[in-house]
Amino acid sequence: MHSAPMRTIHDDVEEVLLSADALADRVAQLGAQLSADYAGRDPVLVSVLKGSIVFLADLIRAMEIPLSVDLMEVSSYGSGTETSGQVRILKDLSASIEGREVIVVEDIIDTGLTLNYLLRYLWERNPASMRICCLLDKPARRLAEIEIDYTGFTIPDRFVIGYGLDYDERYRNLPYVGVLRPSVYSSPSEE
Numbered sequence: 690m691h692s693a694p695m696r697t698i699h700d701d702v703e704e705v706l707l708s709a710d711a712l713a714d715r716v717a718q719l720g721a722q723l724s725a726d727y728a729g730r731d732p733v734l735v736s737v738l739k740g741s742i743v744f745l746a747d748l749i750r751a752m753e754i755p756l757s758v759d760l761m762e763v764s765s766y767g768s769g770t771e772t773s774g775q776v777r778i779l780k781d782l783s784a785s786i787e788g789r790e791v792i793v794v795e796d797i798i799d800t801g802l803t804l805n806y807l808l809r810y811l812w813e814r815n816p817a818s819m820r821i822c823c824l825l826d827k828p829a830r831r832l833a834e835i836e837i838d839y840t841g842f843t844i845p846d847r848f849v850i851g852y853g854l855d856y857d858e859r860y861r862n863l864p865y866v867g868v869l870r871p872s873v874y875s876s877p878s879e880e
Contacts, residue, residue, distance in 0.1 A: 698860055702850070702867035707842060709864040712824075712852055715841045716744065719822060720751020722839065723792065731755045732790045734822075737807065738762040738780065740796035743853035743861070744824045744841075748794060759783055765803040776806040782814070791816040795823040796853050801833035808835075825849065825866065848874065 723732075731754075736745040738760055749758060762780035791811065798804055804821070811819060822839035829846035848871075850856050851863030856874060860867075 698863060701860070701870050701873050702863070703870045704868050705865050706844060706847065706849060706868055707852075707866040712841075712865065713747070716747045716824075717751045719839055719841060720748055720753075723748075723822065724752045724754045727754055727756075727790065727792075729754075730790055731757070732792050733757045733759055733784075733786055734792045734794050735759050735761060735782065735786070735811065736794040737796075739861070740853045740855065741794050741824075744796050745794050748822070757784075759786070761807070763803060763807060776803055778810070785814065786811065787815045788817050791819040793819060793821045795821065797825040797827060797849070798823045798835055798837065799827040799830040801831050801835040804835055805833035824852070825854075 734745065734749065734756060736742065736758065739762070745758070749756065759782045760780065761778065761782060764777045764779050765775065793804075793808070793811070795804060798821075808819065808821075820838040821835065823837055824841040826837055826840045826843045827846060828843065844866075847868045848856070849866050850860035850869045851866045853861050854866065855861045856869055860869070
């Protein structure tokens, strides 16, 4: 008796854009660069849940300086592939960032609208400085001007998943960044 092969999350990936090894190498480089730039200081890394958690975890392990971490959760995406334009703070910072050197850690910056809102919100808390470290920059979709201080990779305008990035809360556990097959998120009327 033969059973059908088990379907996995990898089956929905059209192509691997960034391998696990490429991600590990670049995150190690970013960690070393941040460690050098913030040597003798005590930055707080502010990350936005949930997409950035894998990147944040690997990044802080690649940094060899004293640091602290704080997490926020914002809502701007529904279950679709487009940002809603509406931003809500679902979880705020746990500690004050007043007078602190802040590194905002993002998984991906595409339109920049959510991050633009978040940066204005964080500047109101009077940090000493604020820089942005993002794993993936997708400039083709940019609607808000964002100055990124540390970039992992610049990617084309494709719908990516994996390494923390999701579609409808799935695929975050892929060890690489892949392009999601359009058939997964297209309704039959769109095809």
